[in-house]
Amino acid sequence: MKKKTTSVLRLLAAVASLAILGAVTSTLHAEDAVPAPTPIAFADAPLKAQTAYLQAALTNGDPTATNIAPVAIAGHTAWMMISAALVLLMTLPGLALFYGGLVRSKNVLSILAMCLGITGLVTIIWWAVGYSLVFGTNFASPYIGGTEFFFLKGIDSAPNTSYAYWIPQNVFCIFQLTFAIITPALIFGATAERLKFTALMAFVGLWMFLVYFPLAHMVWGATGLMNGVWNADAKIPAIDFAGGTVVHMSSGWSALILCLLLGKRVGHGKEPMPPHSLVLTMIGTGLLWVGWYGFNAGSALAADSIAANAFLTTTIATAIAAFVWPLLEFMLKGKPSVLGMCSGAVAGLVVITPAAGFVDSTGAAIIGVVAGVVPYFAVTVLKGIFKYDDALDTFGIHGVGGTVGALITGVLVNPAVNGNLVSDAYAAKNGLKAAIESHSLLVAQAKAAGITIALAVIGTLIITIIVKLVIGLRPSVEAEHQGLDITDHGEEGYNH
């Protein structure tokens, strides 16, 4: 027991030293601030400026030319607070029930504990350093954010105009936190029923630093490498509306590597391991779907026309995929299953995620069909060929679906639904506009996908080896037979 405690402390120390390293590096990259003109108060501005400012506020426009400082606007702020709550609902209890129903009853609590435990751990890291490492800019680095927001210093209800003009930065911070919570939680579908809780938490602590924070900064940070829409200096002008790369590819590919290193469940392929409650899984699916409106439509960061389009595309793609998957089952196996309908819905949500604010309804319909077909074959055929134990199909749905989504977004992108795709301020400077107009965005999307896979695979390899050496990954065979609920948590899901 004492040895274990020391090991955990050693891990924590490693995490802390990473943070300190970041702080030190930041001083080396101190950036020269460009002096901005002194903003004037709304009441003192000329009428024309006031009108322009109000129009920008109502339509989520850029008010810089009016020289009046943007403030939190009721409608946008209300929608973003609801969206943040909706995305948290995806984890608690959406994903908890979706995954919880798919495991055997002796492991249901291990899934709930995973979702709750990650919510706590990631929130602590996010508050301390995470938000800053993703959305800070004082490293002026394409790969990682900065130190200026450590411990949420200076984060209040004023907007951070690098990301959104009309919503408070504290709401933006919480909205992004809910993404940082669900992403690692997705991974542990692949490793369900056989990964120790201590190992899981240690993995998450390291994974946030090595994989999530750099990737989220590269894709969404104001100085990010692959932030085609909002970084004029982006080297790779790729687009990812709500997290196809950051959330689904990163978790899906990490899940594949972790489940390969972890090995199969005891008795896998020999004894039946059917889901213990598809009713819970269906409830979880419904909550994920509803919560995903916050995820996708909320990623417009305003209650504007782009959010409205994302709401539409999310619905169309998801509903079609939820229909196509069981249709394939019906044609190939004879019976359309409830799990097939649920899987299709989640696959549709995954594949539309990077595209939601960038494609029109026709694009969404195409995505729905692709999402019903490709992940279906990934979980029914691909998994059988390579014989890895991706217990709840995190790789098959999120890894494969996320990759397909990232690539297909480059093909189906339509600037008519989102003017930011061809903006003079950013897209014209970094090559995004040119790529869209020459129909060659797929190249940048493929590069972004490649970087995401490399980061997820290498990061997960390193972290898994560290956690295996320091804590160990698996419970004893006897404990695994008994179930993780009793051995890891000392309680049972169902007492009857």
Add this chain to the structure above:
Amino acid sequence: MKKIEAIIKPFKLEEVKDALSDLGIEGMTVTEVKGFGRQKGHTEIYRGSEYTVDFLPKIKIEIVVADSALEGAVAAIVKTAKTGKIGDGKVFVLPVENAVRIRTDETGDKAV
């Protein structure tokens, strides 16, 4: 005294119980059980994983009757539980040495 153990299809329980009640049989013990005989199980598919489920849900009825009531009770069970399809179940009859009603200390036929 004889004990009747009948394994029947679950949906036939109400009919069998009513038929036995009509004969004046005043008590029974019912258990949900799983098993298989000549009836095949079924296949369940969860995404890519297929499982053959051999054990099918059945109901086991246990009653103890006086020798005089045995024939009628067995006939009533067989008649009401029959669908004519495979998987209808079986009826077993076993000898019982004695019985005691705990509340009254009555023994033998009076106790059942």
